[in-house]
Amino acid sequence: MTQTHSAALRRALADRLAEGGLLRTEPWREAVESVPRHEFLRGGFFEQVQGSAPTAWRPVLPDTDGWLKRCYVDESLVTQIAGTIVPGDIRGEIMRAPTSSSTMPNLVVRMLEDLQVEDGNRVLEIGTGTGYSTGLLCHRLCDEQVTSVEVDPEVSRRAGTALGACGYFPELVVGDGLAGHKDSAPYDRLVATCGVLKLPHTWVEQTKPGGVILATLCGWLYSSELARLTVEEDGTARGRLLGGQISFMLARPQLPPPLGMLPNLDGGEERRARLGADVLDDWNTRFVAQLAAPRAQRISLSRNGRTEHVLIDVEAGAWAALAKDGDDWTVRQGGPTLLWDAVEERVTQWRSDGAPDLDQFEVMVTPQGQTIAWSS
Numbered sequence: 123m124t125q126t127h128s129a130a131l132r133r134a135l136a137d138r139l140a141e142g143g144l145l146r147t148e149p150w151r152e153a154v155e156s157v158p159r160h161e162f163l164r165g166g167f168f169e170q171v172q173g174s175a176p177t178a179w180r181p182v183l184p185d186t187d188g189w190l191k192r193c194y195v196d197e198s199l200v201t202q203i204a205g206t207i208v209p210g211d212i213r214g215e216i217m218r219a220p221t222s223s224s225t226m227p228n229l230v231v232r233m234l235e236d237l238q239v240e241d242g243n244r245v246l247e248i249g250t251g252t253g254y255s256t257g258l259l260c261h262r263l264c265d266e267q268v269t270s271v272e273v274d275p276e277v278s279r280r281a282g283t284a285l286g287a288c289g290y291f292p293e294l295v296v297g298d299g300l301a302g303h304k305d306s307a308p309y310d311r312l313v314a315t316c317g318v319l320k321l322p323h324t325w326v327e328q329t330k331p332g333g334v335i336l337a338t339l340c341g342w343l344y345s346s347e348l349a350r351l352t353v354e355e356d357g358t359a360r361g362r363l364l365g366g367q368i369s370f371m372l373a374r375p376q377l378p379p380p381l382g383m384l385p386n387l388d389g390g391e392e393r394r395a396r397l398g399a400d401v402l403d404d405w406n407t408r409f410v411a412q413l414a415a416p417r418a419q420r421i422s423l424s425r426n427g428r429t430e431h432v433l434i435d436v437e438a439g440a441w442a443a444l445a446k447d448g449d450d451w452t453v454r455q456g457g458p459t460l461l462w463d464a465v466e467e468r469v470t471q472w473r474s475d476g477a478p479d480l481d482q483f484e485v486m487v488t489p490q491g492q493t494i495a496w497s498s
Contacts, residue, residue: 131191131193146235150231157258159193163193165210166209168180178216179215180214196228200223201222201223202277204218222251233315237313242310243263243311245263245312246309246325247271248313248325249272256285257285260291261290266292270295271296273298273373273375301322301324304327307327310329310330312325312333317369318339318340319372320491321349321359335349335351335361336350343415343420344369346370346409349485361484364481365481378419381436384434385456387430387454388454394452399451406480415435418461430443431443431444435457443455
């Protein structure tokens with residue numbers, strides 16, 4: 123009965139994804155209808171406790187009523203918290219940050235379609251996670267054509283168990299996904315299921331000329347976008363952002379450092395701001411701001427009877443504190459660079475060029491680094 127029920131749930135999921143325009147081709151539809159997502163969630167998942175502050179999570183295990191149906195709801199399901207804690211470890215609630223999840227199926231499918239996989243392609247996946255997307259790749263291609271890298275040994279082990287239970291045996295590697303996996307290179311396609319501040323050139327080196335790299339580019343202000351790049355003969359990669367406000371957990375080696383002791387926010391130089399901190403509430407504007415300050419983190423503080431919005435670049439030792447003064451904003455800045463000056467300059471230039479959508483932004487990766495610029 124469960125097998126028949128899960129097959130019906132998979133077909134229903136495929137129907138919803140197709141109706142939404144995300145599941146566009148028959149090979150991927152067949153994969154979605156064939157690969158049982160619930161097998162990759164046998165360890166359960168966490169659900170958010172509504173109304174909790176700070177956010178609390180509680181486990182949903184396979185013996186919980188409605189577990190199977192929840193596995194086929196189009197939502198991301200948290201599978202690990204605080205780097206080691208899985209649902210079976212908890213009785214009650216936990217207030218820690220998620221560190222691994224089963225990505226919502228519509229995003230998984232959208233990325234696999236956008237990867238433009240062709241028969242016979244060899245694919246490197248960065249971030250095995252639960253293994254569900256790995257299973258879809260194996261079904262679409264074959265085990266020997268799929269390599270998946272996961273930084274967490276226990277996450278990789280659980281994924282391998284689930285994949286084996288479904289009859290899939292790809293090459294699973296435990297290691298830093300930012301380094302790729304050169305032993306099985308070159309690849310025709312590379313897809314990353316984690317966010318990165320900068321796309322590593324090692325990924326370009328391990329992808330064949332003409333091959334495609336699909337990855338989510340992010341910053342510590344947490345506006346991120348999916349980018350698709352084609353590798354060139356000269357060892358560079360070029361492409362565009364695809365738009366759609368895609369969000370993934372950052373690759374663990376690129377997580378922001380602890381803020382530590384805050385700087386003296388009463389120091390520095392104060393002036394009237396040309397742009398207020400509220401511009402960062404807009405996704406596209408925040409992405410542009412990140413281009414100027416990719417390693418800045420944002421916090422809000424209540425001081426002296428008002429709210430201050432603070433950007434801090436811990437590594438550079440730079441900071442900017444903004445507060446509303448009537449209808450205007452003021453900014454104080456300190457450190458070796460003026461963070462808010464850089465943000466204002468970049469955002470103002472973008473707006474003067476007509477504020478092009480993020481899918482008009484071009485990305486280039488060379489051995490010297492990454493550049494992102496918009497077409498005006």
